[in-house]
Structure formats: C-alpha cells, structure tokens
Amino acid sequence: MTTGPSTLISGATLATMADSGPYGRIEDGAVLLENGMIAWVGAAAQAPRADRVIKASGVLTPGLLDCHTHLVYGGNRADEFEKRLNGASYADIARAGGGILSTVRSTRAASQAELVAQSLPRLDCLLAEGVTTVEIKSGYGLDVETEVKMLRAARALGRSRPVSVVTSFLGAHAFPPEYKDDRQAYVRLVCEEAMPAVAAAGLADAVDGFCEGIALSVAEMEAVFEAAIRHGLKVKLHAEQLSNLGGAAMAARHGALSVDHIEYLDEAGVAAIAASGTVATLLPGAFYYLREKQAPPLALLRQYEVPIAVATDLNPGSSPVHSLLSTMNMAAVLFGLTPAEALAGTTVNAARALGLADRGCIVPGQRADLALWDVAEPGELVYALGRNPLKAAWMGGDCVRGKP
Numbered sequence: 001m002t003t004g005p006s007t008l009i010s011g012a013t014l015a016t017m018a019d020s021g022p023y024g025r026i027e028d029g030a031v032l033l034e035n036g037m038i039a040w041v042g043a044a045a046q047a048p049r050a051d052r053v054i055k056a057s058g059v060l061t062p063g064l065l066d067c068h069t070h071l072v073y074g075g076n077r078a079d080e081f082e083k084r085l086n087g088a089s090y091a092d093i094a095r096a097g098g099g100i101l102s103t104v105r106s107t108r109a110a111s112q113a114e115l116v117a118q119s120l121p122r123l124d125c126l127l128a129e130g131v132t133t134v135e136i137k138s139g140y141g142l143d144v145e146t147e148v149k150m151l152r153a154a155r156a157l158g159r160s161r162p163v164s165v166v167t168s169f170l171g172a173h174a175f176p177p178e179y180k181d182d183r184q185a186y187v188r189l190v191c192e193e194a195m196p197a198v199a200a201a202g203l204a205d206a207v208d209g210f211c212e213g214i215a216l217s218v219a220e221m222e223a224v225f226e227a228a229i230r231h232g233l234k235v236k237l238h239a240e241q242l243s244n245l246g247g248a249a250m251a252a253r254h255g256a257l258s259v260d261h262i263e264y265l266d267e268a269g270v271a272a273i274a275a276s277g278t279v280a281t282l283l284p285g286a287f288y289y290l291r292e293k294q295a296p297p298l299a300l301l302r303q304y305e306v307p308i309a310v311a312t313d314l315n316p317g318s319s320p321v322h323s324l325l326s327t328m329n330m331a332a333v334l335f336g337l338t339p340a341e342a343l344a345g346t347t348v349n350a351a352r353a354l355g356l357a358d359r360g361c362i363v364p365g366q367r368a369d370l371a372l373w374d375v376a377e378p379g380e381l382v383y384a385l386g387r388n389p390l391k392a393a394w395m396g397g398d399c400v401r402g403k404p
C-alpha cells in the first residue's frame with residue numbers, strides 16, 4: 001500500500017482520553033497523522049520523522065461527538081418556551097397537541113431542501129465547537145414519507161460539511177394525530193412500513209424511541225425493537241426521562257447502544273444496563289430547559305462502571321441547545337460530572353454510544369479527527385460558559401477549520 005505524506009502535530013498537551021489516568025494526558029505531546037489515521041502518539045521529544053510538522057500549543061483532544069440530536073426539523077417552538085414560563089408544563093403542552101406534534105406539522109410542511117437549509121446553521125453551531133461526528137434523528141415526520149425526508153436531509157447535511165453524520169430512525173417518537181385512537185396501527189406502520197423503507201434505502205444507522213407516559217409504552221417499544229433487530233439495526237432509547245417505566249432495562253435486554261436521559265433510572269435499571277454494556281447518555285440541556293428536579297443516578301452509574309456520554313439533545317422543544325461545550329458545563333454543574341467525565345462523555349463514551357470503534361480517543365489506528373483548543377488545561381473546556389476556545393479541527397487528517 002502506498003502511503004500519503006505524513007503530518008506531525010507537535011507540542012500541545014494531549015488529552016488522548018485513552019485509559020491511562022485522567023484525560024489520558026501527555027505533556028508536550030505529538031500525534032502523527034498518516035492516510036487519515038492516527039499512526040503514532042507520544043512525547044514530542046520521541047516523535048518519528050514526518051513530511052510536515054505543525055507546531056501546536058494548547059490542548060489537543062479527539063474531535064468531539066454529539067451523540068444525540070434532533071437537529072433536523074421545521075419551524076421552532078419559541079412560543080412554547082413562553083407558555084412554559086407562564087406556567088404550562090411540557091406534558092400539558094404535549095397533551096394539547098403542541099410539543100412534538102407542533103414540530104411534526106412544520107416538518108411535514110417543509111421540503112427536504114428547506115429542512116437542510118433550516119438545519120445547516122444549527123449544525124454549524126456544533127461544528128464551530130470542534131464537533132466532528134454528530135448523530136441526527138428523524139421523529140418529526142411520524143409518517144413514512146416525512147421520516148424518509150428527514151433522514152435524507154440528515155444525510156445531505158453530512159455531505160454539505162466536513163462532519164460524519166450518524167442517523168437514527170425515530171418513528172417511535174410519538175403518536176401522530178391520525179393514529180391517536182389506534183396506537184397499535186401506528187406501531188405496525190413503524191415496524192412494517194416505515195422501518196423497511198428506511199432500512200432498504202440505507203438511511204438509518206440505528207433505531208431509537210421515546211418510551212414515556214406521553215409517548216410509547218414499554219410493550220410498544222419492544223415491538224419496535226424486535227422489528228429493528230430483524231432489520232439488522234442497533235437500538236437505543238429515550239428512557240426514564242420523566243418517570244420510571246422500565247424502558248432502560250427492556251432496551252438492555254435488546255443490547256441497546258445507549259439509553260438516554262435516564263433521570264428516573266433506579267438501581268435495577270443501572271444494573272441491567274451495566275450488564276449489557278449499554279452507554280448512559282446524559283442530556284442536561286433538556287433537564288435545564290424543563291427545570292427538572294431529579295438528576296440522573298450518577299453515583300450508581302459510577303458504582304456499576306457504566307460508561308457515561310453527554311449530548312446536546314438539540315431539538316426545538318425540550319433542548320434548543322446548540323453548544324456541546326455548554327452542555328458539558330451543564331453536565332458538571334447540574335449533574336455533578338467531573339470535567340474529565342464530561343469530556344469523556346463527548347469523546348470516547350459518545351463514540352461507544354454510537355457503536356463507532358474507530359474514533360473518540362487519540363490512539364494509533366483511530367481516525368485522525370482532532371480538535372485543538374486555546375486552553376492550558378483540558379478541564380477549561382468544561383469550566384467556562386460561553387467561550388469557544390477552538391483553534392483548529394481535523395477530520396480524517398485534513399484540517400477543516402481554523403489553523404493550529
């Protein structure tokens with residue numbers, strides 16, 4: 001095999017996020033990039049020769065991953081934000097036909113091109129903060145045509161910018177108005193029409209659902225997961241966000257990649273996801289916007305050594321949060337994650353939540369997706385709110401933003 005020119009990024013503090021100590025830190029480190037991959041990592045003084053050397057300072061981390069977003073949608077829900085601050089609850093608004101169903105109406109009305117155009121600025125906010133992989137869900141169509149349109153829009157976004165887009169089919173997000181009196185028929189539509197269409201077109205990397213009193217029951221979700229597994233698709237779940245229904249344990253039985261939100265997860269649920277190797281994805285943006293009181297069971301997650309990811313949940317209702325750095329700060333301040341846990345949550349553990357073994361750490365053999373920051377310590381990425389210290393980002397070895 002012929003090898004392309006190699007590049008050495010030399011001189012920064014590395015937060016490799018590999019196992020060795022907090023942040024997998026290497027002082028005055030160097031990373032050799034070759035053919036889009038990381039070929040060598042270590043102390044700058046021991047670095048091998050390279051065709052090109054980039055002198056860097058600050059902190060070099062893996063490119064960040066936002067492993068849970070709903071960033072493709074039509075319209076917005078600023079009106080509901082006002083309503084909530086005037087006393088209505090998220091669940092009241094949902095029951096009155098607002099909430100997710102309001103976004104369903106605007107998403108059905110938008111063309112694919114309009115969805116892409118409306119969603120690009122949101123994606124750009126994430127990329128400006130060093131995100132190199134983003135997960136995007138459908139779920140605001142709730143019919144075959146619009147679910148497919150959303151996933152095509154998500155794939156198109158991935159071709160419009162230097163970013164890896166991972167998609168999740170979220171037909172099981174809510175019941176559309178036309179099926180509100182026949183829930184079973186909608187579950188059949190998801191399993192027997194929408195999912196086969198999405199799978200045949202290669203539009204989904206996984207299947208997600210919203211298991212909650214205001215959405216699908218555990219039994220309904222289980223039917224959707226069984227269909228997903230028949231189509232060879234991995235599953236993940238919005239679970240235990242507003243109440244403890246046992247969705248996470250059911251997801252664990254189906255080998256879920258992640259269970260997300262999980263504020264109300266109990267010890268049996270934590271034990272179940274620990275046993276299945278499922279990632280706990282924390283979404284402090286929704287907790288913040290909904291002014292929830294119950295934080296996720298962090299002490300139990302630590303005790304059972306469950307990998308913890310952190311994501312924006314970027315969506316028009318419960319989490320209009322366009323900043324992964326701010327989300328890491330919220331995970332620390334609101335949930336008590338250490339800065340090292342918060343950064344692991346948007347790198348190594350976020351990659352695991354997406355089932356991606358080729359990224360999330362700075363170690364040889366991984367994709368050369370990297371972010372260089374104008375900070376002295378990795379913890380500063382979590383400490384400040386509203387400051388974006390990104391200096392440069394690389395995707396597959398190419399510098400795609402800024403300069404070192």
Ligand code: DI6
Binds near residue numbers: 100210
């Ligand atoms: N949980 C969430 O946080 C989002 N979906 C879900 O199932 C909220 C979606 C929305 O409010 O539009």
Ligand code: FE
Binds near residue numbers: 070238313315
């Ligand atoms: Fe969500």
